Amino acid sequence: MDFSFHHVLMTGRGGTTAVYGLMWQLHSQASSPQNLEFYPLTPDRWQDFERLFGEHGACSGCWCMWWRLKRSEFAKNTGQKNKRMMKRIVDSGRVPGILVYAGGSPAGWCSVAPREAYPVLDRSLTLKRIDERPVWSVVCFFVAKPFRSQGLMTSLLKAAIEHARQGDAKIIEGYPIEPKGRRMSGSEGFTGVTSAFERAGFVEVIRRSPGRPIMRYFVPDS
Numbered sequence: 713m714d715f716s717f718h719h720v721l722m723t724g725r726g727g728t729t730a731v732y733g734l735m736w737q738l739h740s741q742a743s744s745p746q747n748l749e750f751y752p753l754t755p756d757r758w759q760d761f762e763r764l765f766g767e768h769g770a771c772s773g774c775w776c777m778w779w780r781l782k783r784s785e786f787a788k789n790t791g792q793k794n795k796r797m798m799k800r801i802v803d804s805g806r807v808p809g810i811l812v813y814a815g816g817s818p819a820g821w822c823s824v825a826p827r828e829a830y831p832v833l834d835r836s837l838t839l840k841r842i843d844e845r846p847v848w849s850v851v852c853f854f855v856a857k858p859f860r861s862q863g864l865m866t867s868l869l870k871a872a873i874e875h876a877r878q879g880d881a882k883i884i885e886g887y888p889i890e891p892k893g894r895r896m897s898g899s900e901g902f903t904g905v906t907s908a909f910e911r912a913g914f915v916e917v918i919r920r921s922p923g924r925p926i927m928r929y930f931v932p933d934s
């Protein structure tokens with residue numbers, strides 16, 4: 713697999729804005745669709761995010777706010793309010809994650825940011841901090857149905873690592889599950905699966921609950 717990383721001049725939709733950004737291209741991964749491109753979610757890509765997430769905001773009106781809001785707030789905000797909150801994050805210039813495009817169309821999403829972006833993690837006995845080292849967290853995946861079961865999760869993880877490295881991350885953390893041969897349904901695998909994290913270079917660092925390890929990728933010293 714050849715995973716190359718480029719600095720590019722990205723022109724906003726409609727050609728009105730031009731910003732320097734990051735793009736990664738994935739060439740000929742055995743099981744992945746060809747011509748994958750990965751971009752941080754910036755305001756000019758909001759419409760693609762909307763298109764990917766569809767009328768249900770990926771799942772149950774979430775709009776990727778699950779790890780960002782206390783459960784009581786989340787429950788009050790499902791649907792349009794969550795969507796507006798996510799749009800405010802994007803418009804503020806904070807990057808909440810990365811999009812993958814297959815053949816030019818938005819095909820998947822991975823939420824990755826400094827762990828502080830996801831305060832709910834620390835309310836969980838299973839996922840609370842394991843030490844005080846600064847980490848970035850990968851908390852959610854959403855792959856459009858036509859592109860599922862083609863290895864996109866691993867590809868997204870590799871792009872998430874690159875994105876976090878550009879933000880000077882030294883450790884990237886994930887909270888996957890292990891389907892153990894069982895078929896996952898609905899949104900069950902939204903935090904990812906251990907095998908994909910292993911393939912991307914993550915290792916298990918702690919397991920406070922049988923089915924939910926915390927895994928880390930340690931950025932090699934350059």
Ligand SMILES: CC(C)(COP(=O)(O)OP(=O)(O)OC[C@H]1O[C@@H](n2cnc3c(N)ncnc32)[C@H](O)[C@@H]1OP(=O)(O)O)[C@@H](O)C(=O)NCCC(=O)NCCS
Nearest residue numbers: 771774854855860861862863864865895896899901902907
């Ligand atoms: C879960 C999901 C992200 C998987 O993405 P994907 O690109 O299809 O996954 P991959 O093809 O890269 O597979 C990675 C691993 O997960 C396994 N896997 C993927 N889907 C699976 C399923 N439904 N059941 C069991 N295992 C599954 C694959 O077999 C593979 O395992 P392996 O490494 O042992 O071969 C995708 O199905 C999805 O987006 N589901 C909806 C999640 C959601 O609702 N997110 C938003 C929440 S608000």
